Amino acid sequence: MDDLLVVGAGPYGLSIAAHAAAAGLDLRVFGRPMSAWRDQMPAGMFLKSEPWASHLSDPGRRYGLDAYGTARGFPTRHGVPLPVRTFAEYGLWFADRAVPPVDQRTIRTVTACPGGFEAVTEDGEPVRARALALAVGVLPFVDVPGPLTVLGPEHVSHSSHHADLGAFRDRDVTVVGAGQAALETAALLAEQGTRVRVLARAGALDWNGLPPAWERPWWQAVRAPHSGLGPGWRNWSYSELPGVFRRLPEATRARVVRTALGPAGAWWLRDRVEGALEVLLGHEAVHAGVTDSGRVRLEVRGPAGAVEPLVTDHVIAATGFAATRDRLQVLAPELRTALAVGADGAPELGRDFTSSWPGLFLAGLVTASTYGPAMRFVYGSGYTADRLVRGVCRHLRQRTGEGEPVPPPVVPAPGGPAPSPSPAATGAG
Numbered sequence: 001m002d003d004l005l006v007v008g009a010g011p012y013g014l015s016i017a018a019h020a021a022a023a024g025l026d027l028r029v030f031g032r033p034m035s036a037w038r039d040q041m042p043a044g045m046f047l048k049s050e051p052w053a054s055h056l057s058d059p060g061r062r063y064g065l066d067a068y069g070t071a072r073g074f075p076t077r078h079g080v081p082l083p084v085r086t087f088a089e090y091g092l093w094f095a096d097r098a099v100p101p102v103d104q105r106t107i108r109t110v111t112a113c114p115g116g117f118e119a120v121t122e123d124g125e126p127v128r129a130r131a132l133a134l135a136v137g138v139l140p141f142v143d144v145p146g147p148l149t150v151l152g153p154e155h156v157s158h159s160s161h162h163a164d165l166g167a168f169r170d171r172d173v174t175v176v177g178a179g180q181a182a183l184e185t186a187a188l189l190a191e192q193g194t195r196v197r198v199l200a201r202a203g204a205l206d207w208n209g210l211p212p213a214w215e216r217p218w219w220q221a222v223r224a225p226h227s228g229l230g231p232g233w234r235n236w237s238y239s240e241l242p243g244v245f246r247r248l249p250e251a252t253r254a255r256v257v258r259t260a261l262g263p264a265g266a267w268w269l270r271d272r273v274e275g276a277l278e279v280l281l282g283h284e285a286v287h288a289g290v291t292d293s294g295r296v297r298l299e300v301r302g303p304a305g306a307v308e309p310l311v312t313d314h315v316i317a318a319t320g321f322a323a324t325r326d327r328l329q330v331l332a333p334e335l336r337t338a339l340a341v342g343a344d345g346a347p348e349l350g351r352d353f354t355s356s357w358p359g360l361f362l363a364g365l366v367t368a369s370t371y372g373p374a375m376r377f378v379y380g381s382g383y384t385a386d387r388l389v390r391g392v393c394r395h396l397r398q399r400t401g402e403g404e405p406v407p408p409p410v411v412p413a414p415g416g417p418a419p420s421p422s423p424a425a426t427g428a429g
Contacts, residue, residue, distance in 0.1 A: 001128045002026045006393055007107045008135035009033040011378045012363040015057040015385035016133050018098040022059045023389055029102045034091035036137050042059040042165045044188050045084040048180050048266045051076035054229035057382035058098040078214040081268055094275055109334040131392045135363040141321035147288050155296045159185050161319035168194045174312040178202045179263030182318030197278035206264040228379030238279050238373045242383050245372035255346055260373045323366040344369055352391025361388050
């Protein structure tokens with residue numbers, strides 16, 4: 001039985017694996033490396049984060065994005081956006097150097113077993129480990145607004161499901177949303193000849209400003225320090241103090257995660273949207289259906305409250321993600337439903353990214369409700385990998401042996417309170 005099984009090979013999974021290997025743990029890593037970045041994002045997209053805030057994490061800091069740039073002969077400069085494809089290639093380079101060989105098979109399901117966990121691969125092979133790090137990225141959590149869920153996949157899709165937008169060339173597409181994914185997707189569609197419009201509930205688009213110069217007078221740096229999530233002390237605190245964020249009252253954490261760093265476009269995208277695209281602000285789809293000719297008919301409520309029809313060929317929902325426990329479908333039902341959750345439906349986490357099930361650790365977007373907005377970005381992978389692997393090592397030291405029984409599932413009654421987390425999850429003891 002291995003020490004650790006890492007499920008997921010994106011920035012978080014690879015960073016965790018690099019730290020675990022350096023700690024001397026016996027581990028196995030499953031997943032197609034950087035799959036979401038390689039397979040789910042169209043050519044022409046750029047990272048919104050600064051290159052210096054987009055490193056994957058290894059304990060020796062030998063394999064950062066800047067090292068990859070040096071090795072490949074291109075600079076990674078502050079204020080210069082990096083193509084997503086380049087970032088994906090960097091992730092593969094990192095995996096080859098900092099991580100044990102990755103098994104590219106998909107894990108179909110994970111169950112608890114005596115002494116730890118059993119995962120079953122897509123071709124039926126069982127794999128056992130004493131601890132599990134679940135780093136499944138964002139794709140399990142795609143969120144499509146209720147009125148659009150009545151449409152089939154030929155008529156509606158999520159923005160994260162498109163490696164190639166060429167299928168929409170010369171068609172009519174409506175993009176729903178007001179954030180970077182919506183605006184950049186719409187710009188790419190328009191630039192390839194698609195008739196496209198953006199449908200946004202917001203009354204105005206929000207744009208991030210040009211980042212301040214890296215080198216600047218000390219008084220400017222003190223007033224608004226650089227951080228992995230943008231300039232300013234508030235963003236700095238989210239970036240650098242996730243452990244402090246975890247100790248805030250749940251209501252405060254929920255409010256911050258809901259409102260901080262809301263939908264906004266990157267500064268370098270603005271000229272490709274304003275004046276170049278049809279943007280319907282203050283508009284919301286309240287009903288959807290399909291016409292006799294096979295097109296999508298949306299009933300759209302405008303700023304004045306009037307509802308008018310809008311006919312289009314396809315709707316792309318760039319409407320974000322809902323990282324709740326119930327969407328962790330890779331976990332067997334008895335394991336998934338036993339996880340304690342907060343008011344927003346996300347799993348409750350304790351010290352070192354521990355869940356309420358001993359030995360089960362979570363990483364990435366699903367941890368944002370506990371550890372803050374940094375977990376929505378690559379930047380959070382460094383803090384996560386370091387602390388999570390510490391937690392795994394602590395869990396392995398505390399084990400009583402291979403005969404340790406599986407903790408019994410604690411399944412909440414429908415509509416009832418979530419089960420209480422174990423002492424390991426709360427950091428007690």
